[in-house]
Amino acid sequence: MPATILPKNFEVISRRWPDLFDVLMATNENTVNVDVVESTLTINGIQLTSSYDRVAEAQLQIKQIPSHSNEATIYGPALGDTATLLLQNKALRKLYVVILNKAIFIHSLQAIEDMQWLEDKRTQLLLATKNSEISVPFCVNPAELKLADNDGEQLADKVQIELNYDFVNKTHQQRQKHQCDPIQDNLAFVKQDADISTLPKATHSEIFIAAAGPTLEKHLNYLALHQPFIIAVDASVRVLLERDIIPNIVVSIDYTAYQFFKDINPQLLENTTLVYFPNIESQVLTYWPGPRLCSYSPTPMYKELIDKYPKIQLYCAGSVVHPAIDLAVYLQAKTIVLLGTDFAFTYNQSHAKTNNKTKASHELALGNAQESVINGYGERIPTMASLKSYLRELERYILKHPKVNFKNGSLDGAYIEGTTLWNN
Structure with a gap:
């Protein structure tokens, strides 16, 4: 329609940001349920702002911006109160x-x-896109x-991760008190064990990562038949061994990791290399029958060890999947196939099941999944905030x-930006 008969806000956008205006005009605004409640809107039952005092809420939020800042960013314009207040500076x-x-919007x-x-000429209006930082x-x-659309969800998750950083960091520091004991107990292993530099670069251009998500079960027949080069996370080992699938390498980083190997015949793993972080439960190292290799993540917890006993470091942002994938990259894999990397409660379960279907010690009840994420079919499936964090950090990686060609073995789990579907 002619810009002269557009409502004021739309006219401004069409004049200042014509490409963005075209995107907005192509958007179906009926994808959300909207009600007016006092001085705000409710979107799908969630208040967009305070209905009691929007300005006070906006004043609280803009305290995150130092008063001397030349530039600032607002994520989610809401009803414009934060923008109005910031532009007074x-x-x-x-x-x-x-x-x-x-x-x-x-x-x-x-x-x-x-x-x-x-x-205001200082205002720049932007659309969230995939891989926005x-x-x-x-x-x-x-x-x-909470209300971000499919294009904005990835960025919204990154913002939430950043907002949670101080709390998560404090929680990790408290947990480190429990994790430092295993580090001290494992010093003899750290001193004597080599690092991943002793591993031969992979002769296979394609390396499979066996994570412990529910979709791993879909690929067990293939893995059993073809026996490709497999780097497994510790929680997937029992599921693999029950199908006579022997991983080439197992990565374990958790100070409670022995639960994954308890009651497994160690002879089954005598030809499998363990790559571990020093805070791993000591029983895992004494149990392990095959070669052991020590590595670190770039965390303050390992600073003294890194200085005393230098070893190749592996990337980690909270999940054992991260160092497993980084190890595959270190081994110069051209293609990495991700199996069971669901980052969600796929099929309403947290982990792949063993043959006897008994609940494993690490399985979580569906009630823990208070968040949701989009799967490969564009459907919402349940997940946890921590799993979303691991997913977004993997996408950054x-x-x-x-x-490196990253392939995802299933569309049933969380969609992983940057991957294509692997067809076996």
């Missing part, structure tokens, strides 16, 4: 406002007749993190390794 030269849900533009912050300093309209 004369020191600010650029304000980036990132749209996390296009349909919600359209409703906001219709709810507030004249959003003057859109006219966080800009600092930033503030957030919190409801939008994949983006940094464009020469």
Whole structure:
């Protein structure tokens, strides 16, 4: 329609950001359920802002931006209160406002007749895209993190991870008190065991990662028949061995890891190499019948060991899947096939099942899954905040390794950006 008859907010956007305007006009705004409640909107039952005092809420959020900042970013414009307040700061030269849900933004533009912050020359309006990264300093309209659309969800998760960083770091520091005892107990192993530099580079251009997600079960027949080069995470070992699948390498990093090997005949693993971090439960190292190799992650917990006993480090962002994949990259795999890397409660279960289907010590009840994530079919499936964090960090890792072909064995688990489907 002609710009002259557009409502004020839409006219401004069409004039200042014509490409973004075209995207908004192509968006189906009816993908969300919207109600007006006092001075705010509820989206799918979630209040977009405070209905009691929107300005007070916005003032609280913008405290995340130092007053001397020349630039700032807002994730989720909501009803524009944070943008309006930030633009009152004369020191600010650029304000980036990132749209996390296009349909919600359209409703906001219709709810507030004249959003003057859109006219401010310092404002830059942006759409969240896949692989968008966080800009600092930033503030957030919190409801939008929960309400992000498919294009904005990945960035919303990264923002949430950043917001959680101090809390998670403090939690890890508390846990380290329990993890330092195994490190001291394992010093003799750390001193004598070599590192991954002694491993021959893979003669197989294709390396399989056997994680412990439920979709691993779909690939057991293939693995048993073809016996490819497998790097397994510790929690998947029992499932593999029950099908006579012997992994080439097992990666274990958890200070409670012995539960994964308890009651397994060690002779089954005598030709399998264990790659471990020093905080692993000591019983695993005394149990292990095959070669052992020590590695570190770049964490302060290992700083003294890294200085005293230098070893090749492996990437880790909370999940054992990360160092397993980084090891495959270190071994110069051209293609990495991810099996069981679900990052979700696929089929409403947390882990692949053993033959006898009895509940394993590491399995989690579905009630732990308070979040959701998109699977390879575009469907929402249950997950946990920690699993989403591991997923997003893996996607960042994949983006940094464009020469490696990453394939995902199943569409049933969480969709992993940067992977293509592996067909066996």
